[in-house]
Amino acid sequence: MFAAIRPDDWDLPLFLHVVGAMLLVAGLLTGGTALAIARGQARLLRLGYFSLLAMALPGWIIMRAGAEWIYDKEGFSGDDDPAWLGIGYVVSDAGGLLLVVALILGGFGVRRLGRGGGSRLLTATAVLALIALVGYLVAVWAMGGKPD
Amino acid sequence: MSLDDWLIALHLLAAFALVGAILGFWAMLVAGWRTDRPGDVQAIFRLGPYLNAAVAIGAVGTLALGIWLAVSLDAYEVWDGWVIAAIVLWIVVAAAGERAGAEYARAERRAEELLRAGRDGPSEEVRSLVRTRRGLALQAIATVAAVLILADMIWKPGA
Numbered sequence: 622m623f624a625a626i627r628p629d630d631w632d633l634p635l636f637l638h639v640v641g642a643m644l645l646v647a648g649l650l651t652g653g654t655a656l657a658i659a660r661g662q663a664r665l666l667r668l669g670y671f672s673l674l675a676m677a678l679p680g681w682i683i684m685r686a687g688a689e690w691i692y693d694k695e696g697f698s699g700d701d702d703p704a705w706l707g708i709g710y711v712v713s714d715a716g717g718l719l720l721v722v723a724l725i726l727g728g729f730g731v732r733r734l735g736r737g738g739g740s741r742l743l744t745a746t747a748v749l750a751l752i753a754l755v756g757y758l759v760a761v762w763a764m765g766g767k768p769d
Numbered sequence: 770m771s772l773d774d775w776l777i778a779l780h781l782l783a784a785f786a787l788v789g790a791i792l793g794f795w796a797m798l799v800a801g802w803r804t805d806r807p808g809d810v811q812a813i814f815r816l817g818p819y820l821n822a823a824v825a826i827g828a829v830g831t832l833a834l835g836i837w838l839a840v841s842l843d844a845y846e847v848w849d850g851w852v853i854a855a856i857v858l859w860i861v862v863a864a865a866g867e868r869a870g871a872e873y874a875r876a877e878r879r880a881e882e883l884l885r886a887g888r889d890g891p892s893e894e895v896r897s898l899v900r901t902r903r904g905l906a907l908q909a910i911a912t913v914a915a916v917l918i919l920a921d922m923i924w925k926p927g928a
Contacts, residue, residue: 632923632924635923636919636920636923636924639919639923640916640919642785643785643788643789643792643919644786644792645787646785646788647788647790647791647792647796648792648795649794650789650790650793650820651792651793651797651820653788653814653817654793654816654819654820655796656818658815658816659812662812664800664804664809664812664813665812665813665815665816667800668796668797668800668813668816671796671800672793672796675796676792676796694917722880727898758782758785761778761782761785762778762779762781762782763778764781765774765777765778765779765781765782766770766774766777766778767770767778767926768770768774768775768776769770
């Protein structure tokens, strides 16, 4: 029950925004957890990294595109935008930056797995992914509850 | 924030936990698809309890808070068509997801048995258990039903 009454033409961009956000959270949850519990197991480290790459990154792009689309539909201008919208934008962009850094570090880590290294880089990737996850859960709370 | 605002926010967080875990299980299935070594299967399935916890929180939270919202908000009733559709789809997600989990638990158990017997070589049996078509079909049904719930929540047909 995401919103009470809204014009019908807001539904598709909202659906896209939420699907993207769910994919993003799924990737961060799966990737961050797998990397955090892997204890050096290469199979689980790869699963964690590729969850971030194949789920969280596309999810962020879809979520962000949907956000811009619905922002435009709702007629916000940047002046006196509500607080929940500001929280959403700040977390979305900061989390996106964390995700990109996590993917770069993790990419080097995964490349080194075959030579028996890379686990420290992938631990850093896990920490960044889990921080981003917490941020996005705060954003989901703000999008749902719409605090003043 | 009013009580209803909190209910909506927590309902949404529960939905993210549920869908996040369902998609996480897909990542496990894809990772396991080309695996035939019991040790690798066991490593992948170590993620399972965390995703199961998210499913439990998400499933209970979406249903309980969703019904509470339908009762609390003046605009909606529990017997509205789109609310009933969401509850039916939730039952489909829960039933299909639980049965998919039971299918994949067989692969996990067999991998553990082989490891206890000191056998971590490639196993055709483990490979076929991980590639269960029944499990894959049930997981697909749970996923499609979850996406339909999301569409139902946004478009609210008949509301």
